[in-house]
Amino acid sequence: MEELFVGNSVILLFWVYISFIIDIDEYYKKIILMYLITYIANVLNIVPTFQSYEILLLALFLDIEFLHDKFKKIIINSFPEKLLDFLYIMITHYSLIFFSAALFLSSDWILNCFVNTVKIILMIISCIFIYLGCKNSASEKFKIASFDEIKEKIDNIEKYRPFSEREDEICAPECVLFIEDKNFFNRGNRYTFFNRFYLQDSYRRKLKKLFFRFLRSENKTNCIDKALRGYSTIEMQFLRTLSIKNGYNYVFRRKAYEIIYSRLFLRNLKIYYKKCNCDIRCFKDYILYLYLRCAPCLHKGQEERVNSVLGYRKKIEIYSKEKLFALTLCFSGKIEWPNVLNLYSESIKEYDLDISELENLILQLNK
Numbered sequence: 001m002e003e004l005f006v007g008n009s010v011i012l013l014f015w016v017y018i019s020f021i022i023d024i025d026e027y028y029k030k031i032i033l034m035y036l037i038t039y040i041a042n043v044l045n046i047v048p049t050f051q052s053y054e055i056l057l058l059a060l061f062l063d064i065e066f067l068h069d070k071f072k073k074i075i076i077n078s079f080p081e082k083l084l085d086f087l088y089i090m091i092t093h094y095s096l097i098f099f100s101a102a103l104f105l106s107s108d109w110i111l112n113c114f115v116n117t118v119k120i121i122l123m124i125i126s127c128i129f130i131y132l133g134c135k136n137s138a139s140e141k142f143k144i145a146s147f148d149e150i151k152e153k154i155d156n157i158e159k160y161r162p163f164s165e166r167e168d169e170i171c172a173p174e175c176v177l178f179i180e181d182k183n184f185f186n187r188g189n190r191y192t193f194f195n196r197f198y199l200q201d202s203y204r205r206k207l208k209k210l211f212f213r214f215l216r217s218e219n220k221t222n223c224i225d226k227a228l229r230g231y232s233t234i235e236m237q238f239l240r241t242l243s244i245k246n247g248y249n250y251v252f253r254r255k256a257y258e259i260i261y262s263r264l265f266l267r268n269l270k271i272y273y274k275k276c277n278c279d280i281r282c283f284k285d286y287i288l289y290l291y292l293r294c295a296p297c298l299h300k301g302q303e304e305r306v307n308s309v310l311g312y313r314k315k316i317e318i319y320s321k322e323k324l325f326a327l328t329l330c331f332s333g334k335i336e337w338p339n340v341l342n343l344y345s346e347s348i349k350e351y352d353l354d355i356s357e358l359e360n361l362i363l364q365l366n367k
Helices: 009-022 027-043 049-067 071-076 079-094 095-104 117-137 148-157 161-166 174-180 196-200 202-214 220-229 234-243 251-275 282-292 305-310 313-318 321-332 345-350 357-366
Strands: 244-246
Touching: 009 202, 027 049, 027 079, 027 117, 049 071, 049 079, 071 148, 071 251, 071 321, 079 095, 079 251, 095 117, 095 174, 117 220, 148 196, 148 234, 148 282, 161 174, 161 282, 174 234, 174 321, 174 345, 234 244, 251 282, 251 357, 305 321, 305 357, 321 357
Parallel strands: none
Antiparallel strands: none
């Protein structure tokens, strides 16, 4: 029996990984165990470093992209998109960079280049990196929902086919778009600000202002943080509402997620509905409809007060223009700003909103 695995340690290691994929429920524990086995196999020279690393990545790629999330397997079919998804998850969730550094610092390929004293230092550093990688993976400080979970949340709000056949229209969506995303319908299949349409048009002036504001600012970090918290499209805000389970304040990871997955998920979701013989002409309306029903109200976190004043959002299509405008102000917390109506006086006049009703709504929402 022992002869079976002589010279076949690579195959043995691969099957060890597969057994973990099958038997362990909590996903971060699978990652940690696979990291540790790879690291130990490397330190003990059981499997060459590059081979063990390739086997680890292959096993994880197969699991994450084909076994772990059924809806992801259905809607993401191109290899570049699968690879992008895999790298994002491994780097932001499971500290692949820390582990990679630990593995290669402990490899013979590196250690043989130095004297014994340096070797010991490198091994200590690699142990620190593997510890940090495992610790960060276990903490799950930044955690997102799976594609299966996102799709379930969407269907619980409203399934696409009934919506497309019913063709409910939101009363005066321009009131929302003026505040949230003026180019929502104009930009077509572009889902984020990170594209030529935005950089050449509406965001060019904003980016220029941001640059000069950054130069003048005494607190550069705070200036960058405020910039990253803005400039979100409705699609980006919608996706993060459904996806971010933990770690909203990890701004760079969250923004990277919004930019990558707003296109990766929503574009492929649209293709999926088309393959299901649904009319996709109202897909944009569907996203706006879902967003208005699920976006969190930042008015002191008092969702119930918003519902009692404006009415429950399950029937967002029957909201008056004034209620829809007030609700949109609640999303960003602007409802609490003094003289907020003066800020939007031109749009209130343009869309023929009842100023007295708006004042009354804002008064009730701020009680």
